Amino acid sequence: MCNYAQMPSSSCLTPHPPSADDLLVLLAVARGGRYTAAAAELGLNHTTIARRISALEDALGGRVLARGAAGWVLTPLGEHAISAAEAVERAIEALSPEEPRLAGVVRLSATDGFSGYIAAPAIVAVRRAHPDVSLEIVAATRRAAAQRVGVDLEVVVGRPHVHRAEAVHLADYALGLYASRSFLERNGTPASTRELARGPLVYFIESMLQVDALDEARRSTRGMVDAVSSTNVYVHVDATRAGAGFGLLPAFLADPHDDLVRLFPDEIDERLPYWLVCRPEALRQPTVLAFIEALRARIAAVAGELAGVPTRS
Template sequence: MSSGPPVPSADDLLVLLAVARTGRFTTAGDDLGVNHTTISRRIASLEKSLGGRVLAKAAGGWELTDLGRQALAAAERVEAAVQGLASDHSGDRLKGVVRLSATDGFSAYIAAPAGALIRRRHPDVSVEIVAVTRRASQQRSGLDIEIVVGKPEVHRAEAMWLADYTLGLYASRGYLAEHGEPETVHDLADHSLVYFVDSMLQVDELDLARRLTLSMRESVTATNVFVHVEATRAAAGIGLLPAFMADRHDDLVRVLPGKVEANLAYWLVTRPEGLRRPEVAAVIGALRETVDANRVSLGGGVARRSARAR
């Protein structure tokens, strides 16, 4: 009598779930407390029981195959069942690690307070923040949430508008006392600009903002916006700075307000499987709350509908 096809192991399914969320064997292993070899062996066991590949190698890590996506749904049900048993004893507390990336300024003034808010509400959830200014990843990056500048073009992911913010020209009082304050856009040609390193700028919207100041020669340039702020405060030139960061400093003066400024937007990117994790959803909620609390300093903006990018 035939015993039927092999039944996938629940442990193997949970390993697939960890890899699907991070895109990497090593990161999944760290989350589960096992080594890379164990992850590889578990995936091989799952593929043998299912009779096909569940993962395919991609530029940014591992991507789910069609069979893998079917297995993922089963894995999520296994996880929900396990968490349901645990919640009977722990009061349904959220737990886990949520990884996000964001620009330097957003990381410091929005993501960090949102992380603190999460810790107060859910002590068993930890938030890892990677401060980086780049486009949204087209492949898995081991991140649950990405905050990027400008509406991203991504596949198999959710893209949601978070907030508008403003870039404006700022100068220190000392700089203006020595060099004079430009009264027209034409006067900017006599001044130096503090901004991103042009050859290393990866974000189109930030590159477009630079075109507002084409007549200005470069002074101190850097890949980190906090360097821009401090170089501007040190009178290195006129900085093209986020208003929500520059306005915190009384020694900085807005130059040509209303005449030279760029209105940009922060967008949140996450994958559907990430949204189904309660701890990821909680962090997104905390980010939205913190954004709303800082809406005026960010530059305001009328609420927009979330958009799905595929």
């Protein structure tokens, strides 16, 4: 353990075995990123969590946690201890006389559209079999975080460049140009993309957009003028339906609305990838694995909608 802790050997002369309870506390802190989250999960108070972590560090002879930008992160020694903590958790679950039943919180950071259209139905499917599993969603359109503190999974648009994490391509989705029928009745339907120049655009706030793939998707609308801009894709859909202008929208969110018309689908058809980013330790959690399986099942079920092939007539 001294090698992991990067401490002189004299500090490890009198080690004592770590407590299984303390290992489980570390596991809860690692998953939640904060002492308060671990305390709520385990039914303990903040002081007890801090005391248990301190006792574990005394037993192992080094620090298991370090402060990150958004919470606690594992040190190399902590990562080594997590494997033992997960073994303790599995051993306890194996002692249950009943059929294994999943419980716990899956924490996800994802875009608004993915959160509502993919993640929400996926957790419903998980909870049918395991009602003690819940989902916390941080809806955000951003690059993959340098440190995944407080979340188990991230879903981002565009291929991420990450370290000490697993990145998996989930699916591509179509982005097209839409307008409401009432807007076209008032303003006329453009006969070509050239007629879109100086037209009102509904899309993301350009100065706040952090995702290169979404920024590059504007290439077919460069001559247009921002009419309504928002960080929330559902605002884009509602503003376009209200007649604010031409919306650059995900097909899977726009096509279900009969009052929206897709324009120039052969010319304006951007394909953007959803990528899943996972902490390695999260991939050893049965609840997270069950949720990922449900995400994949939901994506397979709506593959046509994601690709811009609506099922309605």
